[in-house]
């Protein structure tokens with residue numbers, strides 16, 4: 007008998023953490039943290055005490071006590087005894103926080119399977135993360151390529167690539183003794199690699215699954231995520247920047263979105279500007295040179311791609327190394343301010359004070375290439391807007407979502423035609439009854455029988 011237990015991703019966007027048990031096998035699909043974990047107790051600098059591992063998380067019921075999952079390092083300061091690993095493996099769909107973040111508490115001896123590109127990206131993120139809670143630590147990573155099944159404790163898990171807003175993203179076909187469970191991870195059908203998503207849907211349909219566990223980020227009565235494709239973002243950016251000859255162009259986008267880095271690099275080239283990236287982005291591009299399957303601009307060679315030197319007094323070793331490698335390819339705020347029309351600058355929220363030295367000419371465009379804020383009282387967004395107002399910057403929203411639209415989710419469900427559909431990573435599980443013949447709503451922490 008196969009069983010599914012949902013520890014996260016139920017009635018929420020993110021935090022996916024799904025346990026599949028079949029005979030001797032106990033396998034996790036994703037190990038994410040919810041974006042709002044602990045927000046009723048923690049805010050800004052008030053955070054769980056990192057030195058005490060899971061202690062605060064357990065005390066406040068923010069995390070479940072799951073025997074045989076956590077590392078002794080995470081458990082020693084908490085009131086739970088360490089036990090030897092009781093799980094066969096963890097399969098990660100992609101590198102986003104809401105699918106990976108709780109790996110940091112996991113016993114390093116539990117094998118973690120993921121795409122080669124995904125491991126490379128996690129390596130770079132771990133190196134460049136400044137906050138300790140963003141570091142996932144060491145794990146028994148094992149990489150695969152699409153279609154390469156792995157059997158763990160008698161259970162075959164087959165990864166199939168999908169297109170998403172992070173490269174090296176996969177869905178899984180878990181071939182249990184009761185039949186196949188198909189799990190989408192996060193996916194979209196309007197990115198540069200939409201054929202990958204089609205491959206997943208075709209393979210899932212061919213497996214005639216008993217259950218389809220699907221994301222439903224955009225399954226909602228009012229989809230705020232817009233309908234732009236990645237190609238639209240590039241075309242719109244070029245159209246926007248072409249007439250703005252005397253201005254400084256500025257952009258902000260999610261750091262793990264390699265497609266978006268490429269999009270703005272190409273847009274900058276098309277309008278005759280150099281693309282200035284921050285150190286984390288440069289490190290990610292450099293690290294990805296190792297993975298020949300993900301095409302990225304070469305930060306050591308491309309003339310139009312340079313590193314923003316923020317004149318940090320104390321730089322981390324990785325940053326020193328990066329600067330040594332790219333020594334002729336750095337630019338300071340002073341240099342940018344002298345010739346604003348030569349550059350498109352990546353500027354993260356946390357780096358907004360650089361505007362003081364960048365001195366953008368009033369009316370310069372600020373491209374917000376991320377999801378729009380979901381809440382009207384978003385504090386960070388209000389702060390961002392004050393900076394834009396202060397420096398007379400024009401805000402432009404240009405973003406392509408990483409997720410299927412509601413209509414596309416419905417089409418996928420009809421094509422795969424699983425016996426039952428279980429919605430995760432959605433706030434509107436109830437809407438799936440309009441999209442599928444049989445919907446089974448996952449119930450958090452409750453083992454559910456499959457078949």
Ligand SMILES: [Zn+2]
Nearest residue numbers: 020102104192
């Ligand atoms: Zn997600």
